[in-house]
Amino acid sequence: MEIKKIMVIGAGQMGAGIAQVCAQAGYDVLLNDMNEKALDQGMKNIEKHLTRAVDKQRISDQDKAETLARLTASSQLEDAEGRDFVIEAVVENMDVKAKLFRDLDTIAPKHAILASNTSSLPITEIAAVTERPDQVIGMHFMNPVPVMKLVEIIRGLQTSDETYQQVEALTNELKKAPVEVADFPGFAANRILMPMINEAIYTVYEGVASPEDIDTVMKLGMNHPMGPLTLADFIGLDTCLYIMEVLYEGFSDSKYRPCPLLRKYVKAGWLGKKSGRGFYQYT
Numbered sequence: 001m002e003i004k005k006i007m008v009i010g011a012g013q014m015g016a017g018i019a020q021v022c023a024q025a026g027y028d029v030l031l032n033d034m035n036e037k038a039l040d041q042g043m044k045n046i047e048k049h050l051t052r053a054v055d056k057q058r059i060s061d062q063d064k065a066e067t068l069a070r071l072t073a074s075s076q077l078e079d080a081e082g083r084d085f086v087i088e089a090v091v092e093n094m095d096v097k098a099k100l101f102r103d104l105d106t107i108a109p110k111h112a113i114l115a116s117n118t119s120s121l122p123i124t125e126i127a128a129v130t131e132r133p134d135q136v137i138g139m140h141f142m143n144p145v146p147v148m149k150l151v152e153i154i155r156g157l158q159t160s161d162e163t164y165q166q167v168e169a170l171t172n173e174l175k176k177a178p179v180e181v182a183d184f185p186g187f188a189a190n191r192i193l194m195p196m197i198n199e200a201i202y203t204v205y206e207g208v209a210s211p212e213d214i215d216t217v218m219k220l221g222m223n224h225p226m227g228p229l230t231l232a233d234f235i236g237l238d239t240c241l242y243i244m245e246v247l248y249e250g251f252s253d254s255k256y257r258p259c260p261l262l263r264k265y266v267k268a269g270w271l272g273k274k275s276g277r278g279f280y281q282y283t
Contacts, residue, residue, distance in 0.1 A: 001111050003170055007032055007074070007083040009100065011042025014117055015089035017145025020046045023070040024063070024146075025174045030083065032074040039073050046071065049146060080108045085170065087115040087139055092242055094121055098129045105130040113163055115139040119190055119239075120246040123156035123183045133158035137167050140187060141176075143235070151176045152187050185250030186243060194243045197235075198259050200228035204279070205261035211279040229279040233272035241266050 004027065008019040011033035019031040019042070031046075033039040050064040059067075077100075080086050086108055088100055097116060104114055113135050116126055127136035138154025151171045155164055164180070171178040181187045186194060200214050209217070215227020232240050241263060247256040265271075265278065272278030 001084065001166065003084045003113075003166065004028060005083045005085070006030070007080050007086045008089060009033070009077075009086065010089035010117075011035075011039045012089065013045075014141060014143060014145060016042040016045050017049075017143070018087060018089060018117065018141055019071060020049060020067070020146055021174050021176075023067045024059075027070065029071050030074040030079055031071060032077065032079060034075060034077070036075055039075055043071070043073050053146075077103055078107055080104055080112075083108060083112055085113050085115065087117055089117040092118060092121065092239065094125065097121065097126055101126055101136070102129050105132060113137065113166060115167065117141055120186050120243045122185070123154045124158065127156045127158050134160040135163050137163055138181075138183070138187070139167060139171070140181075140189065142189070149175075149177045150189070151178050152181045152189055153178050154181050154183055154187055156183050186247045190243050191247065194240060194247060195256060197228045197232045197240055198244055198256075198262065201232070201259040201262050204229070205259055233278035233280055233282075235272065236274055237262060237270065237272050237278050238266050 006022050006027045007030040008015050008022065009032045011031050016031065019029050023029045031039065031042055033042060047068060050067060053059045054061055054064050086104055088097065090096055090100060097118065101114060108114065114130065115137050116123065117140060118138060119140055123136065123138040127133035130136055133156065136156060137159050140152040140154065142148035142150045153164065153167055153171065168178045203209055203214055204211055211229045215229050218224045218227050241258055244256060244258040248258065269275055270277045273282050276282050
């Protein structure tokens with residue numbers, strides 16, 4: 001099967017970014033969201049990012065026009081009918097994703113591959129709610145999608161070799177770097193990254209150093225382009241907490257216990273950049 005028509009479900013930052021790179025690579029793309037306001041904002045964000053790329057002379061005006069011509073907004077899940085490949089980037093919640101995959105399994109054509117951009121949830125469990133578990137796979141993009149090269153491709157227990165090979169080929173077509181990862185909590189990226197962020201939060205909690213100084217240590221001492229607390233604010237502290245809880249539950253190991261300060265910030269609504277306040281304040 002040749003992948004020609006793609007549907008991306010979820011028009012937030014990740015979904016819009018995935019739709020953009022797919023359209024730039026020449027695919028016919030539907031960006032889907034049941035929330036009309038979110039869908040409209042997602043389409044506007046794509047156009048804004050493409051305009052910025054033109055201004056920086058990374059792409060031409062013609063490239064921008066052709067990319068936008070390949071993008072269509074969709075508010076109906078039934079539009080998955082006729083798509084070769086569907087990837088979801090909805091909220092990181094197993095109940096929500098399971099319902100979505102059940103619905104997609106009845107709507108999408110039998111040959112279609114169903115993928116999840118989940119950053120931590122088990123692909124095997126998601127696949128099990130469908131009648132095509134061999135055609136279900138994880139495709140975890142990094143944020144911001146148009147910039148970051150890595151894509152973790154996660155094979156569930158049932159994922160076929162053919163499905164993996166098609167998704168690996170698609171990833172290469174998107175000019176991304178595919179890495180094959182087994183279906184374990186947090187996969188590879190977040191199993192390594194999130195405990196580091198959590199430990200940085202513990203150093204604030206225990207009064208070892210200020211957020212600014214901790215970030216400086218990691219940037220100047222470890223050559224990280226961004227400090228862990230700035231990165232946590234950028235990711236969203238609620239997302240960080242959720243992934244730490246997945247790791248803690250999945251491995252039953254105290255080294256993954258979320259820092260109490262992280263829980264407190266989330267309860268306070270201090271979620272990072274998106275809420276205006278996290279470890280830093282944003283205007």
